[in-house]
Amino acid sequence: MSAARSASPAGAASSSSAAAAAAAAAAQANLKPIQVKLVLLGEAAVGKSSLVLRFVNNEFQENKEPTIGAAFLTQKCKLDDKIIKFEIWDTAGQERFHSLAPMYYRNAQAAVVAYDLTKPASLEKAKAWVKELQRQANPNIVIALVGNKLDLASTARGVSTEEAQAYANESGLLFLEASAKTGEFVMDIFTEIAKKIPLDTLAAARQRTGLTSGGGAGGASSSGRVDLNQNPANSQGADGNCAC
Amino acid sequence: MAAPESFDVAILGTGLTECILAGALARAGKRVLHLDTLDHYGAQLAARHAADFLAAVAALPDSEIGVSSSAPQSASDEQPVLGADGDSEALAAQLAAAPDAAEWVARLCGDAVPESPERLREARFVASLIARARHFNLELVPAVLYSRGPIVDLLVSSRVGPYLEFKLLNDMFFEWDQEMEKVPSGKDDIFVSKTKDLLAKRRLMKFLTMALNYLDNEHAWQEHANRPFCEFLAGQGLDPKMSAVIMHAIALVGDADEAATITTADGLERTHRHLNSLGRYGKRAFLVGMYGTGSELCQAFSRYCAVFGGLYILGFQPDSIESTDEGVCIKGQDQTFVADSLVVGAEHAAKLPVPVKLVETALWRATIISNAPVLGTTELSMAALPPQEGARENGVFAIQLSADTCTCPEGLYTVSIISHSSKSTKQDLKDALISLHAHQARLQSASVWLDAVYQIKHIKPETEDAFMDKRIAVCSSPSGQIVLEDHVAEARRLFERICPGAIFYPEEAQPPEDE
Numbered sequence: 001m002s003a004a005r006s007a008s009p010a011g012a013a014s015s016s017s018a019a020a021a022a023a024a025a026a027a028q029a030n031l032k033p034i035q036v037k038l039v040l041l042g043e044a045a046v047g048k049s050s051l052v053l054r055f056v057n058n059e060f061q062e063n064k065e066p067t068i069g070a071a072f073l074t075q076k077c078k079l080d081d082k083i084i085k086f087e088i089w090d091t092a093g094q095e096r097f098h099s100l101a102p103m104y105y106r107n108a109q110a111a112v113v114a115y116d117l118t119k120p121a122s123l124e125k126a127k128a129w130v131k132e133l134q135r136q137a138n139p140n141i142v143i144a145l146v147g148n149k150l151d152l153a154s155t156a157r158g159v160s161t162e163e164a165q166a167y168a169n170e171s172g173l174l175f176l177e178a179s180a181k182t183g184e185f186v187m188d189i190f191t192e193i194a195k196k197i198p199l200d201t202l203a204a205a206r207q208r209t210g211l212t213s214g215g216g217a218g219g220a221s222s223s224g225r226v227d228l229n230q231n232p233a234n235s236q237g238a239d240g241n242c243a244c
Numbered sequence: 245m246a247a248p249e250s251f252d253v254a255i256l257g258t259g260l261t262e263c264i265l266a267g268a269l270a271r272a273g274k275r276v277l278h279l280d281t282l283d284h285y286g287a288q289l290a291a292r293h294a295a296d297f298l299a300a301v302a303a304l305p306d307s308e309i310g311v312s313s314s315a316p317q318s319a320s321d322e323q324p325v326l327g328a329d330g331d332s333e334a335l336a337a338q339l340a341a342a343p344d345a346a347e348w349v350a351r352l353c354g355d356a357v358p359e360s361p362e363r364l365r366e367a368r369f370v371a372s373l374i375a376r377a378r379h380f381n382l383e384l385v386p387a388v389l390y391s392r393g394p395i396v397d398l399l400v401s402s403r404v405g406p407y408l409e410f411k412l413l414n415d416m417f418f419e420w421d422q423e424m425e426k427v428p429s430g431k432d433d434i435f436v437s438k439t440k441d442l443l444a445k446r447r448l449m450k451f452l453t454m455a456l457n458y459l460d461n462e463h464a465w466q467e468h469a470n471r472p473f474c475e476f477l478a479g480q481g482l483d484p485k486m487s488a489v490i491m492h493a494i495a496l497v498g499d500a501d502e503a504a505t506i507t508t509a510d511g512l513e514r515t516h517r518h519l520n521s522l523g524r525y526g527k528r529a530f531l532v533g534m535y536g537t538g539s540e541l542c543q544a545f546s547r548y549c550a551v552f553g554g555l556y557i558l559g560f561q562p563d564s565i566e567s568t569d570e571g572v573c574i575k576g577q578d579q580t581f582v583a584d585s586l587v588v589g590a591e592h593a594a595k596l597p598v599p600v601k602l603v604e605t606a607l608w609r610a611t612i613i614s615n616a617p618v619l620g621t622t623e624l625s626m627a628a629l630p631p632q633e634g635a636r637e638n639g640v641f642a643i644q645l646s647a648d649t650c651t652c653p654e655g656l657y658t659v660s661i662i663s664h665s666s667k668s669t670k671q672d673l674k675d676a677l678i679s680l681h682a683h684q685a686r687l688q689s690a691s692v693w694l695d696a697v698y699q700i701k702h703i704k705p706e707t708e709d710a711f712m713d714k715r716i717a718v719c720s721s722p723s724g725q726i727v728l729e730d731h732v733a734e735a736r737r738l739f740e741r742i743c744p745g746a747i748f749y750p751e752e753a754q755p756p757e758d759e
């Protein structure tokens with residue numbers, strides 16, 4: 001698997017600030033990225049993997065299932081004085097036959113529910129996922145409804161912007177139309193999510209559930225979670241710790 | 245929805261061997277179809293919510309579920325317990341809020357409105373478990389992982405590890421003369437303890453030092469390699485108690501017959517495995533998974549397989565499985581799949597078109613859910629309760645988990661009791677529950693306690709060669725041991741038959757550490 005990416009092309013909102021020295025100090029304090037688990041949901045072939053690949057690698061693969069050969073991809077998003085590190089879990093195709101594992105959606109703080117704006121049935125599927133999220137997930141989860149394949153809107157649109165927007169409004173979802181193919185509005189999905197995530201409560205909540213917050217350097221976190229990579233491979237248990 | 249038709253390998257069952265194998269095959273470029281008749285991952289290893297867990301136990305033949313409580317000695321002893329204070333009105337409110345709770349309260353506590361404070365407390369406890377059912381991840385077949393063992397090593401080298409979260413079991417106990425004692429985990433522990441004389445301590449140190457590097461110390465045991473380990477231990481001048489600690493709490497031999505016959509070479513290997521795991525992630529040797537150990541491993545290896553293109557269908561009911569010249573043909577739910585090879589979990593062997601010889605072992609187990617710790621006040625811990633004259637013929641192991649592993653809600657504890665011996669009876673497990681209850685009473689005067697006693701079947705192919713014909717193989721259901729490590733070797737053997745010469749989980753580059 002390719003290593004998780006951490007380059008930062010994310011040109012998220014930031015710079016307008018008149019950056020007083022105090023603000024800079026605050027920024028310093030918050031420089032440690034805040035980790036947010038984001039899951040993708042939606043019918044097969046609506047372009048979930050393509051959206052991730054556009055966001056993380058800024059690339060698109062025509063007519064083929066993009067291979068995302070990684071546990072999950074990471075991408076940072078800078079927002080005012082905070083850095084958000086999205087840990088993005090793609091379905092790896094396990095949604096096709098409703099075979100997603102609980103591990104997939106556990107502790108998700110954000111979800112992108114995608115549909116294909118040329119296929120009305122895919123919006124119905126998206127609505128079912130939203131319902132599932134509202135029933136099962138953490139009530140504070142930030143959900144973005146995304147109509148993908150905006151590049152096809154002029155020729156093959158099957159879902160009107162108004163209809164989807166109205167549904168999103170009544171369900172309290174973020175809503176955008178985007179194109180993984182052209183890249184149009186893809187960044188905005190993640191920036192909008194980043195803005196809406198309740199960051200202050202997040203760090204504390206993560207601590208409680210035992211996930212390492214932030215960049216996650218080695219060592220057991222304060223919550224006692226074990227990082228398997230904590231010790232170099234062959235340090236033996238000797239000296240003090242072992243039974244001799 | 246049109247599924248791709250042909251695959252290199254089809255796998256039926258999402259037990260641990262199957263999932264590790266699936267990931268290895270997909271990583272090696274094979275097209276993998278992975279099916280399960282159940283709608284969840286992990287087969288027997290699955291973690292369940294409280295109501296599902298109780299229903300699964302109740303569905304097993306001869307299982308028993310009971311609730312009991314002990315009254316506080318004084319008002320100040322009363323624990324801030326989930327639903328354990330209050331009155332019958334509070335119970336009625338609880339039942340009204342959670343309709344399925346009423347059924348379990350009636351089943352476990354009787355239909356009548358409880359009269360005594362104890363019965364009321366028990367009913368409220370059961371109701372609170374069901375009301376918060378989703379906050380449990382209870383395993384019928386719980387397990388622990390060696391910090392330095394085949395599974396953790398594979399998780400690290402394959403990079404499957406980052407999907408999962410682990411916690412260290414922070415204490416290890418050993419029951420002797422009805423006392424729970426800490427098993428020493430290092431030099432300091434051994435010399436601090438008051439109970440052993442200095443000479444005994446030196447002998448123990450000498451033995452453990454040798455065992456940690458037993459392969460470099462062959463001269464010390466070679467003559468005894470194939471002779472019983474128990475005799476070898478006796479010959480080291482270790483007293484019966486220290487020998488028992490080594491045999492049961494360190495080498496994890498739970499079965500009295502095995503304790504009498506395990507060879508010195510095998511006993512030292514298992515002692516070494518434990519000692520070698522100390523200090524890798526902390527003072528103790530064993531890890532458990534958050535949300536469950538086996539079930540999470542199965543999900544993680546499945547996801548890894550999917551990331552490399554494996555196709556997953558849970559809840560798939562095959563109508564027929566046939567072996568043809570073109571391959572194994574699986575039909576069901578209006579779909580047909582053809583695969584060059586088929587591997588099935590032992591529980592699915594009856595669906596195969598070939599005769600399969602299986603070995604079945606039924607092991608008794610028990611699970612406690614209580615509002616107070618049982619083994620010790622450290623939330624996550626483990627205990628060995630060795631065979632003891634008058635107490636139990638075979639040893640059992642106990643694992644205590646808590647909200648710290650999301651096994652249960654805050655304020656509760658679970659203890660799983662595992663026997664490695666098919667000779668252990670239901671009564672042995674009940675006796676173990678009685679001793680554990682007594683240990684809990686010493687820690688905590690008031691408690692509410694639910695226990696479930698049940699038997700799980702462990703099935704494996706009779707021969708190590710799992711191939712029943714040139715295309716079809718059968719793999720084991722969970723071994724029944726407290727550790728799951730053997731599944732890696734089994735998956736590797738199957739992989740090497742299916743993909744001769746390919747690399748089983750090539751070492752992946754570790755990602756650069758950011759900031």
Ligand SMILES: Cc1cc2nc3c(=O)[nH]c(=O)nc-3n(C[C@H](O)[C@H](O)[C@H](O)COP(=O)(O)OP(=O)(O)OC[C@H]3O[C@@H](n4cnc5c(N)ncnc54)[C@H](O)[C@@H]3O)c2cc1C
Nearest residue numbers: 102105106107132133136137138209379647650652653654
């Ligand atoms: C789309 C979707 C589908 C889902 N489908 C299923 C499904 O089919 N089956 C299923 O079982 N679950 C399902 N879930 C639920 C999922 O497994 C988690 O339980 C859920 O995301 C966590 O939300 P919660 O309501 O438990 O959060 P809360 O109750 O608010 O818990 C907050 C946090 O505490 C953690 N937590 C949970 N239990 C404990 C505990 N015992 N002790 C300490 N902390 C705990 C949770 O992980 C969570 O992060 C689904 C979730 C989503 C988003």
Ligand SMILES: Nc1nc2c(ncn2[C@@H]2O[C@H](COP(=O)(O)OP(=O)(O)O)[C@@H](O)[C@H]2O)c(=O)[nH]1
Nearest residue numbers: 044045046047048049050063064149179180181
């Ligand atoms: N025209 C167009 N095609 C897209 C877009 N996004 C994805 N696709 C195509 O849709 C198909 C399915 O995309 P994929 O990302 O695999 O969808 P997933 O199954 O939801 O992950 C592929 O052929 C993609 O090339 C888009 O924005 N515009």
Ligand SMILES: [Mg+2]
Nearest residue numbers: 048049092093
């Ligand atoms: Mg995809």
